[in-house]
Amino acid sequence: MCGIVGYIGQKDAYPILIKGLQRLEYRGYDSAGIALINGDTRTYKTKGKVSDLENYCEGKNISGSIGMGHTRWATHGEPNDVNAHPHVSMNGHFVVIHNGIIENYGRLKSRLKTRGYNFKSETDTEVLANLIEYIYLKGKVSADVAVRLALTKVVGAFGILVACKSENNKLVAARKGSPLVIGVGRGEYFFASDASPIIEYTDSVIYLNDNDMAVVTKDSLQLMTINNDKLEPKIQKLNLDIGEIEKGGYDHFMLKEIFEQARSINDTFRGRVSFDKQSLHLGGLYNVTDKLVAAKRIIIIGCGTSWHAGLVGEYLFEELARIPVEVEYASEFRYRNPVIYKDDVVIAISQSGETADTLAAIKLAKENGATVLGICNVVGSSIPRETDGGVYTHAGPEIGVASTKAFTAQVTVLTMMAVILGEKRKTISQEKYLKLIEDLTLIPDKIDKILSYNEMFKHISEKHKDSENFLYLGRGFQFPVALEGALKLKEISYIHAEGYPAAEMKHGPIALIDENMPVVVIATHDKSYEKIVSNIQEVKARKGIVIAIVTEGDTVLKDIADYTLEIPEVSEELAPLLTVVPLQMLSYYIAVLRGCNVDQPRNLAKSVTVE
Numbered sequence: 001m002c003g004i005v006g007y008i009g010q011k012d013a014y015p016i017l018i019k020g021l022q023r024l025e026y027r028g029y030d031s032a033g034i035a036l037i038n039g040d041t042r043t044y045k046t047k048g049k050v051s052d053l054e055n056y057c058e059g060k061n062i063s064g065s066i067g068m069g070h071t072r073w074a075t076h077g078e079p080n081d082v083n084a085h086p087h088v089s090m091n092g093h094f095v096v097i098h099n100g101i102i103e104n105y106g107r108l109k110s111r112l113k114t115r116g117y118n119f120k121s122e123t124d125t126e127v128l129a130n131l132i133e134y135i136y137l138k139g140k141v142s143a144d145v146a147v148r149l150a151l152t153k154v155v156g157a158f159g160i161l162v163a164c165k166s167e168n169n170k171l172v173a174a175r176k177g178s179p180l181v182i183g184v185g186r187g188e189y190f191f192a193s194d195a196s197p198i199i200e201y202t203d204s205v206i207y208l209n210d211n212d213m214a215v216v217t218k219d220s221l222q223l224m225t226i227n228n229d230k231l232e233p234k235i236q237k238l239n240l241d242i243g244e245i246e247k248g249g250y251d252h253f254m255l256k257e258i259f260e261q262a263r264s265i266n267d268t269f270r271g272r273v274s275f276d277k278q279s280l281h282l283g284g285l286y287n288v289t290d291k292l293v294a295a296k297r298i299i300i301i302g303c304g305t306s307w308h309a310g311l312v313g314e315y316l317f318e319e320l321a322r323i324p325v326e327v328e329y330a331s332e333f334r335y336r337n338p339v340i341y342k343d344d345v346v347i348a349i350s351q352s353g354e355t356a357d358t359l360a361a362i363k364l365a366k367e368n369g370a371t372v373l374g375i376c377n378v379v380g381s382s383i384p385r386e387t388d389g390g391v392y393t394h395a396g397p398e399i400g401v402a403s404t405k406a407f408t409a410q411v412t413v414l415t416m417m418a419v420i421l422g423e424k425r426k427t428i429s430q431e432k433y434l435k436l437i438e439d440l441t442l443i444p445d446k447i448d449k450i451l452s453y454n455e456m457f458k459h460i461s462e463k464h465k466d467s468e469n470f471l472y473l474g475r476g477f478q479f480p481v482a483l484e485g486a487l488k489l490k491e492i493s494y495i496h497a498e499g500y501p502a503a504e505m506k507h508g509p510i511a512l513i514d515e516n517m518p519v520v521v522i523a524t525h526d527k528s529y530e531k532i533v534s535n536i537q538e539v540k541a542r543k544g545i546v547i548a549i550v551t552e553g554d555t556v557l558k559d560i561a562d563y564t565l566e567i568p569e570v571s572e573e574l575a576p577l578l579t580v581v582p583l584q585m586l587s588y589y590i591a592v593l594r595g596c597n598v599d600q601p602r603n604l605a606k607s608v609t610v611e
């Protein structure tokens with residue numbers, strides 16, 4: 001939800017800002033803008049993408065060794081030039097970029113209007129810029145004090161960068177609820193919503209915590225809280241490789257990330273599967289293992305694809321560890337006054353570690369005394385810092401807006417957790433424990449095998465790219481995969497798609513089936529195989545087009561389905577790690593063939609830091 005980037009030092013800021021915005025464009029891409037400071041302050045902004053901003057800046061004065069840039073995902077006010085950031089205060093004293101939502105902006109705006117302020121945009125950010133200016137002029141305080149005081153009046157979430165016209169040798173950064181990282185160079189500092197724009201300049205970073213504020217010149221950084229308590233900056237080393245955030249020869253990040261899954265799952269295993277494959281260890285759970293083993297109930301929370309991973313987790317924990325599990329949308333959980341017991345273990349799943357609803361649900365669970373664990377991908381993000389323990393997925397940066405390798409890494413972590421718990425609770429035999437570890441380590445090669453059927457994915461996509469609806473069916477462990485397949489298709493190709501438990505089809509969706517309806521059915525060899533074959537027959541009897549995901553060597557479905565896509569033999573519990581892969585590929589090719597922007601689908605953003 002909006003990407004922010006900033007620079008203060010001796011270099012030209014413009015190329016650093018533009019490159020940074022390109023890296024952050026996954027966070028929002030409906031408009032972009034930049035402010036450059038070189039004695040004077042100039043702002044350039046436009047509707048559209050960062051490339052549109054670059055075109056817009058052509059021939060303009062882009063000098064300046066201090067600057068800030070923003071790529072927007074609209075919350076308040078439609079995407080247009082005026083609502084794009086940066087926002088300049090009414091009398092031109094302050095320039096602000098912002099990621100987040102000022103919830104009390106309406107009230108603040110009315111008050112500022114009565115004091116003579118008028119507004120050009122519909123945004124909450126312009127209200128903040130004017131509030132800072134009002135305090136600055138009225139209170140005759142320094143720019144940083146004005147920013148700090150303004151932030152004490154604000155309700156909501158923010159990651160901001162602020163520059164002041166008359167104190168033009170510094171930038172003020174602050175965060176609450178929206179991420180902000182400061183890169184520390186020699187005689188220069190970098191600012192960004194995540195570390196990807198910073199990594200090529202420095203590996204020393206400071207992650208701002210909620211309510212932190214930094215006042216930065218090219219040679220100094222002062223850190224304090226918004227309540228003015230002095231803080232000692234904690235510089236951390238970044239462990240991120242520049243190659244991980246570039247496309248590496250693939251047409252899209254999404255395709256690269258799908259193909260990376262064998263590697264990313266191996267990274268998830270690293271240091272956790274013993275060398276002799278006889279045991280699993282998750283270091284981030286050591287201090288909560290007893291609680292987990294004794295848990296009467298696990299509640300899994302997440303949003304979107306992470307919620308789907310959570311549903312797979314439910315099947316895993318119940319099957320292998322015999323612990324009852326509830327899976328909740330974080331957005332519902334946080335507002336519905338849920339019953340939470342002190343001995344509940346809550347597991348929050350999030351790729352970004354910044355999803356606003358998931359963070360709020362964690363807070364609620366903690367307030368009620370539950371033990372809260374995180375499964376996150378982005379190291380140093382907010383969720384791992386808010387939880388009592390947890391596991392990083394180590395899938396590497398996921399840039400494509402549609403989540404792919406993060407999902408398989410999340411499911412891998414959940415599987416490892418369930419296997420460990422099953423062994424400790426003695427709900428699986430030692431033999432099964434060892435077999436599951438062995439089978440897990442074979443997953444990466446099996447994913448690569450599935451990906452070698454590229455031509456088949458293209459062929460089916462070519463045939464059905466113009467369909468208006470798709471149905472996805474699965475049973476048991478494959479039901480969440482059906483949901484995930486439908487989400488992948490709709491979010492990047494804009495085709496309406498629904499995922500259902502296959503047996504539920506008879507209770508309504510079957511009415512949709514006709515000769516124009518492709519039905520993707522996950523029908524691998526497991527205990528519901530016979531039942532799902534009957535469901536496929538029911539679809540065929542109504543002339544539906546069946547695309548079946550089957551186990552290698554299945555001859556029955558080859559005769560019944562219109563298409564079969566094979567996955568290697570695998571135990572039922574681990575099958576979601578494989579069956580999701582053909583669904584990712586079908587979505588990818590269908591979206592490409594329909595001319596959609598796969599990495600940046602309309603209306604979406606990678607990191608949803610607003611509720």
Ligand code: F6R
Nearest residue numbers: 304305306350351352355402403
């Ligand atoms: C779908 C997708 C989203 C995210 C959701 C949660 O492809 O990426 O549905 O899964 O926004 O995001 P995280 O996992 O960052 O909390």
